[in-house]
Every structure is written in structure tokens, then in C-alpha cells.
Amino acid sequence: MNFSLYPEIDPRETGLLKVSELHSIYWERCGNCLGIPILIVHGGPGGGSQKSYRRYFDPAKFDIIQFDQRGCGRSIPHSELQENTTQDLVNDMEKLRDFLKIKDWHLFGGSWGSTLSLVYSIKHPNRVKSLILRGIFLCRESELLWFYQKGASEIFPEEFEAYESLIPIEEREDLIRAFYKMLTSKNKLIREKASIAWTRWEMATSHLIPDNSYLIKSGNTLFSDAFARIECHYFINNIFLEKNFILKYISAVESIPTTIIQGRYDVVCPVRSAWDLRKALPNSKLVIVDDAGHSMRERGITTELLRATNLI
Template structure:
């Protein structure tokens, strides 16, 4: 399936109707924001990174008139505290946190929407708690395989960058963050302004969390994420992937579809890894609108 939709605008950003500071074991306090309407279709948004936090873009693909949009910042990320904290911060902790958030908010089942690392976490969540998941919408899926991590870093050394991000000298941490940030920009094909000051400090914290996860295979090696697909429930699953994605390869998306029962795969021509790409936004907005109307993301099959 190839995206043929015209670019769709993001929905206007609306204020959160509820904000939660949720203490969890290990000394972390999660920031959880809710948008849309309290009686809408429940969806949880799982941000990428790890460590990136929920940006406004991730919630603005939902029509707030139809959805209850739950946006948690994962441990060490966004407005959760401590920012950049890696102690008691593993994939298993994040999965436990999702169960706590659902219980706190009184949600029995939700649609799980994730991009990049968020897609990997969404799959792990569906495998761990199949009864909690009504559907999965996965953008630019990351499989967390060793070859995926190696391809991202290319000539760079993850071990060296991770050590420098933990260096006592701020200048060393900032240099490492900029090297990593530039590599991201190169592969994603984006051209953001180079971070400075507080923005650079935030990058250091974000990448410290990401390095912590990537050095440990995101704790998704035994069993692997593909092996966990066997436990994913038979709910609507829709994959959206840019044909030119150099961060999370199209090969990985096709392989993932082959492991997920009945999953549809929507290719977005000319798009890479950038979630803000107009065609990627259109595909995501369209899939969510389709689900809100019909209880599924797409018509027909999903062969690439």
C-alpha cells in the first residue's frame, strides 16, 4: 500500500484537560498530559528516542474532538524527573509504567500510537499486555536489532559517545551531543538549527538516556522484538514507513509486517524519518481518522 493522500494539516494545538505527576518506583516522577476530550477514544502516544519526550507534533495528528490523547514522558525524558536519569530506567520499567498510567487514568484498553523507538515500545507493550491494546499504529518502526544500531552510528563509536556524554566536563558532554545530533540530522535529512545553551543541555540529557538504552540493546534481545510479535493480539495493526528512511530502514518495516497477523503497511513515497514531513503527517492523520470512523486504519490488504 502506498500513500496517495494529499498533505493534511495538523490539528490545532489545544490545552491539556488534565496533567499528572505520577511517582513510580526508582525515584522517577512521570509527567503525563491528557488532550482532546475525556470521553473520547483512548489513545496513548509513545515518543521516540528513547529520551525525546512528547512533542506537540505527536498529539496534533489526532482530532481532539474524537480522541482522549494520553501523552506520557518516559523515564528521564521531557518533563519527567529526573531529566536524563538512567538509574532504574529500562524497557521493563517503561512497560510497568504504562500499566500504572492506565490504572491511574481508569483506561481498560487504548489505541497505542508510536514512532521510531515509540513503535518498538508499543510492540513490547502489546506483547506484554495484549488485553490492554485495542489497536496499534506504528510509524517508522525501530526493531532494536544490533545491525540497526550499528547502521545508525556508521563510523561513530556508540561506546565512546556514551562515555563522553557522562564526562564530568560540560564541554565534553556538549561536543559528544553535537556529534550525535549532526549524525541524526544527516540521516533524517532535516536541517534544524544547531542547539545551543539550554537546548544543547537538553540534548545532552536526551542522548544520555538514548545511549543507555542502545548500549544494552534496549533490553529487547532475549526475546527479540520480532519474536515478541507472536504475543501481539490480533487487533488492527497499521505500519506507516517512509521509503527513504535512513534511520529505521524500510527492510525492517517489511519484515515486521510479515511477523504481525493481518498488519497493513503503508509506504510513504519520498519521505524519510522525519515525522513532520507533510506526506507522513497526511498518512498518520488519515489513518487515525479512518480508525475513529470505522474501527480500522485502512481498507484492503497491506502488501508492500
């Protein structure tokens, strides 16, 4: 079977769905209007949807649905932190499903998209037909410390030094909190510098072999402002859920067919999280790609994602 990405396609429908007095979220549908509904849940939080995501699905088979989570991509207001919590996003997904008149759907999410897909599935298990998850992120304290404080720093020391260099030495014991102060500053220049540094750190570490196109993306101030601010906003607030929420309530997902695809050398979301999720979900299938990092664009990850979507 050929596991090449499908050709680029354009949406057949797009819109803005008003989900609160403050927020409206962008949504789109591609592919077959009578096809199998599958929702792409993007990463970040704050990463936004991308046209390349459409290419992981056979457009003759699937009704491919994307949306931009609150405050990012084409959703408005841009980079807004008010009324922006995990429960808000879960509610938005339900509002979108209801608006599109979809009874239930498959979920496809990577990184933070895996987190939000799991939380949604715990809250609404009867609405989820299957899960395809990549680069598992359970938002445990150990995961945040690994990536933003000490751990990944030992593998990419040159990039980590650039990332932490914005923070005064006396504030470096809690880099997430120090960045949050800068990312919510009223000083536009401070906020911009912090957002670029935060975003570059993640872009620089997302591939097994660093990809310069990702580094260029971090210089896009419109993207990096939402990406960095919203990520930091969620992480400093423990994603607005009780500690270890996903594993604590994972039994709600036990009957949902789940495929987990994980790069062995994922520095952003280490394989330990995928392993722990697999142990907690006996019905799930874990595929570890031995020559990959975090990005879904890496060849082995792409192949396994396409294999999983073709099996639906």
C-alpha cells in the same frame, strides 16, 4: 477527506506520576474526556513528548494522552540513567493506564515509540486496541550498526564525519561504546560536546531534505543531554531485552490491528525493519511513503498518520 493537522490545543489535565522512589513521569490529557483513549509513545528513547503530537488526532473524537518517559522532557530527575530500562517504561505505561482509570487504549508510536509500543503490546496485549506505528525500529544489531557505525554514513558523509570526529581514531571501531564513555563522563564539557554531536547526527538525517530547525534543536543542551545519554544507555544494553525480542515474541500481537507507516528513504530506521515486521504480522497493513524519510513532519507521513487515526 482533509488530511491537514488539527489546530493546536492545550492540555485539559497535566500531572507528575511517581513511578518509583527515584522517578516521576510527566503526563497530560487533551481533547475529549469521554473520547477514545489513545496514548502517544514518543521516540528516542529520551526524545520527550511534544505539543505538535496532539495535532494528529481529532480533539472531538479522542482522549489524547502523552507522557514523558523516564529522564526526559518534564519527567524527573532529568537525564537519569538509573532505573531506566525498557521494562521500567512498560511498567510506567501500565501504572499510567491504571492511574487514569483506562481499561484499554490505542497506541501511536514512531521510531523508538514503535519499539516501545510493540514491547508493551507483547507484554500486555489485552490492553491494546490497535497500533499505529511509524519509522519502525526493532533495535537489532544490524539497525544500530547501520545508523551509528557504517551505512547511513555513506549517504550523509559530511554529517557523519562531524559526528565521529569527537572520537579518537583508535576508538572508532565501536562508536556507540566510545560515545557512551563520553556521555557518562563527569566532565561537563565532554558530556555536552558528545550529546550535541550525537543528537545532531540524528537530526541531520531525519528528513528526506534536511530541515534546519531540527539542526537547531540539537544545540539545545537540555534536550540533547537527555536524548543522547538515554539513547546510548539503551543501545549499549540492547534495550535491556534478549536479542531480537520483538520478532521472537511478535505472535502475542497478531490479533491487534496494526498499521505501519514508513518512509521509503528513511535513513534512521530503514524500510527493511518495517518490511520484516509486516511479514511477521500478517494482520498488519504496511504503507510505504515513497517521497519521505524518517520524520513524522514530512507531508506524506503526516497524511498517512492522519488517515490512520481517522479510521479508528
